[in-house]
Amino acid sequence: MLDQILNLVKQYGQQSVVENPDVPNEYNNQVMAEAANTITSGFQNMASGGGLQNILSLFTGGGQQQGSGGILNNPMVSMMIGHLASRLVSKMNLNPATANNVASNLIPNVISSLVNRTASNAPEDSGFNLNGLIGSLTGGGAAADGFDFQGLLNQVSGQQPGGAGIDIGQIISQVTQNAQAHQQSQQSGGLANLISGFFK
Incomplete structure (x- = not known):
């Protein structure tokens, strides 16, 4: 799922960063890497802080x-x-108005596309999956012991009949613990290095 986020940043960064005359060209890749890092670490901080x-x-x-x-x-x-x-x-050292402008364009466009494509059943969006996102935040392919978050999303959006008896509290606790452990294992900067490598 990290690949999908990086590709969305690259896609939307074309207009708000690369073609933006207020962003010096030598900073284009750094700005997009910073945006990707902000989005992934934002989700990770939310998951590890109990904000599933x-x-x-x-x-x-x-x-x-x-x-x-x-x-x-x-x-x-x-x-x-x-x-x-x-x-x-x-x-x-971007000027604050430019920085706000870039952030206010790039982040909502990427998140909006991420949300829509994850909820989509279109074949071309098959790589966008809530299980993949939460799995990448918790360090495992499967998030809370194999819980199907994509199925839950489909239930809520009416694409699948609802399932009773879900203990959301237990799931949140499991995801929080897994995300905290994964976050600690990444303190060495592995994720940041991966992201900056993508935008070279």
Whole structure:
């Protein structure tokens, strides 16, 4: 799922970064790497902080509240925009208006596309899967002991009949523990190196 996020950043970064005259060309790849890092670490911090429900609500409510307005009202997305803008100012010396402009375009477009394509049943979107996303946040292919998050998403979006008896509290606790362990194992900068390698 990390590949899909990186590709979306590259796709939407073409207009908001590469073709943006306010972003010096030598910073294009760094800006996109920083955006990808902000999105992946934002999801990871949310998962390891017990915020699985916030992630799920983004994916279950995101499709209906589309347009930048709905996504922009999500606190997790706002946090990512603020984080990216401040990193662009501090690391690349972009002027604050440009940094805000880039972050406010890039992050909502990537998240919005990620949400829509994960909820889609189209064959070309088969790589976008909530199980894959949560698995990548927790360090395993399967998130909470094989729980089917994509199935849950399909139930909520009405694409599949509902299943009773889901103990969401237990699932959140399991994902939180797995995400914390995975985050600690990555402190050496493995994820950041992988992302910056992609944008070379």
